[in-house]
Amino acid sequence: METLIRSVLTLQNGTLEAGDVLLMGDRIHTVAPANTIPTAPHQRIIDGTDRLLLPGFVNGHTHSSQVWQRGLIPQLPLELWLANVFDSTPQQLDQFYWGAVSTAVDTLLSGGTCLIDHAYVIPGQEMETVDALVRGYKAVGIRAVIAPLIQDLPFASGFPKGCLLPQSASPRSAAELLAMMEAIISEFHDPDNGIYIGVGPTGFHRCSDDLLAGCGELSDRRDLCYHTHLLETRAQQHLAQERYGISAVQHLHNLGCLTPRTSLAHGVWISEDDIALLASVGSTLVHNPVSNLRLGSGLAPILKAVRAGLNVAIGCDGAASNDAQNMLEAIKLSTILHNVTDSDYEHWLTPEQAVQIATIGGARAVNLGDRTGTLAPGMDADLVLYNLDHPSLLPRTNPLQLLVLGRPTDVVDAAWVQGRQLVDQGQLLTVDTATLHHNLRHQPVSRQESQAQHHPVEAHYRAVMLPSVSSLQ
The missing domain is CATH 3.20.20.140 (Metal-dependent hydrolases)
Incomplete structure (x- = not known):
């Protein structure tokens, strides 16, 4: 399967640049200037306008x-x-x-x-x-x-x-x-x-x-x-x-x-x-x-x-x-x-x-520096597409700075791992999150566990690590 992400913002050599990114199978095939990779009928085309594409x-x-x-x-x-x-x-x-x-x-x-x-x-x-x-x-x-x-x-x-x-x-x-x-x-x-x-x-x-x-x-x-x-x-x-x-x-x-x-x-x-x-x-x-x-x-x-x-x-x-x-x-x-x-x-x-x-x-x-972590031809397609039109990433100032230093929420629009798309339009494609939340909700921690605070080793810890405080007590 081929996916072409057109005119998307990418981080290349420390600089944000608009480009086209072609995914073929599990790999990144081509990274080129915006609107320069020709489209083909068999490709899935994603409009990268108002989007930022980064390695995962x-x-x-x-x-x-x-x-x-x-x-x-x-x-x-x-x-x-x-x-x-x-x-x-x-x-x-x-x-x-x-x-x-x-x-x-x-x-x-x-x-x-x-x-x-x-x-x-x-x-x-x-x-x-x-x-x-x-x-x-x-x-x-x-x-x-x-x-x-x-x-x-x-x-x-x-x-x-x-x-x-x-x-x-x-x-x-x-x-x-x-x-x-x-x-x-x-x-x-x-x-x-x-x-x-x-x-x-x-x-x-x-x-x-x-x-x-x-x-x-x-x-x-x-x-x-x-x-x-x-x-x-x-x-x-x-x-x-x-x-x-x-x-x-x-x-x-x-x-x-x-x-x-x-x-x-x-x-x-x-x-x-x-x-x-x-x-x-x-x-x-x-x-x-x-x-x-x-x-x-x-x-x-x-x-x-x-x-x-x-x-x-x-x-x-x-x-x-x-x-x-x-x-x-x-x-x-x-x-x-x-x-x-x-x-x-x-x-x-x-x-x-x-x-x-x-x-x-x-x-x-993780010993995978030759496989992932970089947006470059030949690397595995482990990629995340961010929605720059989301309110938490507005106004349109420096999108990377706002992603890192702001408080972005629900901004992951799409994600791929080894070329397989796992997220589309912010929704997970592989597991039912409602089922996940049901299981988290219905397996509560016991009351006895939830009251655990201190432990018999506390006195030793205070004596060894806080001797000046312990001597006053």
Whole structure:
């Protein structure tokens, strides 16, 4: 099938230009000046007047099952918030299916065509959980990298001086988890149909060196994304020094975990030396500004990372720490949040740079930089068409700036993934959103879960991380 989008606004080399874009099959065939590609009877013609065509964004870090915890957990530091997340994580397979559908739909309708799901999997039902996620993402049609969250150290190990806390039984061993990942990859890794399995150790704070290095070897051998949390909080920075005596980034590098396939979520507390090392090996820092603010984690050094040549992507993070999955919101915050960190305004991100980070940077983060993220002939047709005539994008000033810095709502007019149209005239073509909303509406969180706020680890956290405050109480 051929689709010709005529006289549409595109971003070419950082400049908005009107052009014609011809899609053939799953690829972008031609990009040319406006009204220069001849039409043919067999083509579908789309009038691009008052429209903006961009490559799809990549939601570079999320946890789809947290859709069910949206609006549930109060504002707490990550370590205390996470205790409540574990206590209220869904345990029904159909919740994981609808969590994937919901995450995909919200990502797609805010301009995303691909995501990384750092996915919680039900213990003892890991294969069934991944199957539910795969079915959900295939139903919507979005590209998805599913990286199951795995760890082989107990919850208490994620705290500085965690040895002082009661120790729960350790989860599976590193060898058992790596064998499980081999089985998941063999069963579900399906790049031709837009489903990719990645390796997803939760982070150095709850993973042994054997597991971290084993995931690196598996990523190398199978050419898979390696996705993990990194130095999200000051507590994790303290823990790295306590455990290794060196930077967590340097330790991961020593283990062979840092490659161009590696994407690291958060990195709020990385140093300039860490940035230089990550840039030198070609890894990606995934910025999650909404959750970093909600959890009080801090401001990631994004401007320094960009200036150092470190690849940066943008993620929403899970809905338990974001309460939404809106890529345009995450991109806006990524663009303006860091202006307060550098008084030299020439270093601030522009809307054009922000879009490149969310598209090209995101594509590199998922090991697909040669396939998607760019509006160019030969690239996969992962594209989003925005309606510039929507009231939230008026008046007609700078449409890209208004898309990034404004508050656009319901502006996705059409979207394609691998040439397949998933959205037309703002309506999803693949799944019934009314059915999705019915399922979200009729599987409420229990009253007991909704009242969860604090946790037995709170006293330890306050003693270790807030000693001056704790001593006064």
